[in-house]
Amino acid sequence: MKQSLQLRMGQHLAMTPQLQQAIKLLQLSSMDLQHEIQEALDSNMMLEIAEEEPAGTPTTETNGDSIPTADLQYRELPDLDAPTDIPSELAVDVSWDELYEVAPLGPSSSAGVGNSAEDYQYQQPSGQSLHDLLAWQMELARFSDRDYAIATVLIDSINEDGYLSAPLEDIHQALEQQIPLLEIDEVRAVLHRIQSFEPPGIGAADLADCLRIQLLQLPDSQPHKQSALKLVGGFLDLLARRDVAGLKRHLDLTDEDLTATISLIRRLEPKPGRRVTSESFHYITPDVYVVRQGKHWTVRLNPDISPQLRVNPVYSGMVKRADNSTDNATMRHHLQEARWFIKSLQSRNETLLKVARSIIERQQAFLNEGERAMKPLVLRDIAEELGMHESTISRVTTQKYMHTPNGIFEFKYFFSSHVSTQGGGECSATAIKAYLKEIVDQEDTRKPLSDEAIAKQLQARGINIARRTIAKYREAMGIPPSVERKQIF
Numbered sequence: 001m002k003q004s005l006q007l008r009m010g011q012h013l014a015m016t017p018q019l020q021q022a023i024k025l026l027q028l029s030s031m032d033l034q035h036e037i038q039e040a041l042d043s044n045m046m047l048e049i050a051e052e053e054p055a056g057t058p059t060t061e062t063n064g065d066s067i068p069t070a071d072l073q074y075r076e077l078p079d080l081d082a083p084t085d086i087p088s089e090l091a092v093d094v095s096w097d098e099l100y101e102v103a104p105l106g107p108s109s110s111a112g113v114g115n116s117a118e119d120y121q122y123q124q125p126s127g128q129s130l131h132d133l134l135a136w137q138m139e140l141a142r143f144s145d146r147d148y149a150i151a152t153v154l155i156d157s158i159n160e161d162g163y164l165s166a167p168l169e170d171i172h173q174a175l176e177q178q179i180p181l182l183e184i185d186e187v188r189a190v191l192h193r194i195q196s197f198e199p200p201g202i203g204a205a206d207l208a209d210c211l212r213i214q215l216l217q218l219p220d221s222q223p224h225k226q227s228a229l230k231l232v233g234g235f236l237d238l239l240a241r242r243d244v245a246g247l248k249r250h251l252d253l254t255d256e257d258l259t260a261t262i263s264l265i266r267r268l269e270p271k272p273g274r275r276v277t278s279e280s281f282h283y284i285t286p287d288v289y290v291v292r293q294g295k296h297w298t299v300r301l302n303p304d305i306s307p308q309l310r311v312n313p314v315y316s317g318m319v320k321r322a323d324n325s326t327d328n329a330t331m332r333h334h335l336q337e338a339r340w341f342i343k344s345l346q347s348r349n350e351t352l353l354k355v356a357r358s359i360i361e362r363q364q365a366f367l368n369e370g371e372r373a374m375k376p377l378v379l380r381d382i383a384e385e386l387g388m389h390e391s392t393i394s395r396v397t398t399q400k401y402m403h404t405p406n407g408i409f410e411f412k413y414f415f416s417s418h419v420s421t422q423g424g425g426e427c428s429a430t431a432i433k434a435y436l437k438e439i440v441d442q443e444d445t446r447k448p449l450s451d452e453a454i455a456k457q458l459q460a461r462g463i464n465i466a467r468r469t470i471a472k473y474r475e476a477m478g479i480p481p482s483v484e485r486k487q488i489f
Contacts, residue, residue, distance in 0.1 A: 027395040046315050134158065153175055162201060376416060
């Protein structure tokens with residue numbers, strides 16, 4: 001084969017650093033974006049937050065750059081050695097507040113820390129785990145050194161639901177290697193003390209034991225306490241099978257007493273460990289706000305998420321007047337990165353607004369009437385309207401939230417598949433789920449509707465849907481089947 005050189009012209013898309021940065025900012029959530037902006041401000045001296053200056057602020061010319069005079073002024077500290085009017089002694093019947101004004105502590109107070117909105121998050125109590133709570137109560141209780149070691153092992157054996165993760169015999173066998181002459185009755189006695197801790201029902205071996213512990217902690221004057229203890233002691237399987245005749249026969253109760261007994265049991269906590277949570281709450285900050293102006297809906301960006309950035313005019317002026325030294329090359333590099341970052345951030349905000357406005361334009365009925373009026377929508381519809389790729393729309397709608405009068409929703413919430421209607425139209429899956437929830441909420445709990453009956457009701461409303469689709473939506477919404485929804489008491 002003969003080798004030769006050929007010249008060809010063509011076009012191809014190159015992933016430049018600017019494009020990579022724009023794509024990265026586009027797919028970031030609001031919290032990640034704030035972190036990225038803060039990192040850029042810390043690492044690039046050319047970037048700064050554009051703060052609004054009050055009108056009429058005098059400026060001073062410094063080498064041709066306009067700088068606010070307020071930035072050149074400093075407050076003088078008071079003379080700490082100057083004599084004060086604080087008396088050396090106070091009368092016994094005089095309080096400090098009577099001689100000097102004390103600023104009231106509150107949100108507007110400047111005394112102390114924590115008076116700003118930024119510090120509020122640090123004032124929130126951190127989540128406490130179940131083991132931390134039990135260990136704290138163990139420290140308050142009076143345990144001997146021997147019992148303290150047993151209690152520590154027992155608490156470590158309690159799972160997140162509040163149950164012992166191992167049989168008591170296995171725990172005793174493991175402790176025998178550490179504590180000499182240990183009897184199982186000693187372990188059982190320490191366990192009984194732990195079971196008196198909060199939350200009630202902690203340290204139980206199974207569900208029946210958990211319910212029994214909670215019932216024993218109720219006062220003796222509690223109605224139907226004894227019948228409830230008898231039921232959880234040996235007839236929970238009949239309750240699970242909803243065997244009313246068997247429960248009445250074994251407990252010797254009337255219909256009214258049996259109903260009251262079961263009602264008392266239902267007020268107990270089957271998983272006491274979930275009353276204690278160690279998870280910290282994460283609050284959603286919306287990226288855009290949807291407000292009504294007259295007859296139209298308007299979309300606005302949340303200014304707290306993406307602050308206005310600018311290039312520092314003083315440092316950029318130094319670059320223009322500097323030579324070709326290494327320091328100047330570094331400053332030029334920072335200046336170029338700052339301009340790229342600001343441009344990428346503006347592109348992100350513009351794309352976010354375009355997608356949000358397109359979604360709201362198509363979901364006007366949802367804003368006016370609620371979930372039942374949600375229209376079917378897919379990513380391709382928005383991509384074709386805005387002239388973008390579906391992957392770009394997917395990045396924009398992931399982990400981005402919209403604040404509407406109906407609540408805060410992720411952008412992806414407004415996208416759903418559709419089901420045909422008898423009139424030739426389409427109904428979104430979100431609207432069908434809203435209808436399904438409404439039907440289940442209004443059904444007779446003694447005769448709950450089957451999936452087939454729910455499908456027939458929706459077909460009567462003009463929505464062509466199969467029973468299997470109803471079952472899929474019901475499972476996705478966490479709604480149990482009709483057999484489990486049935487209430488006979």
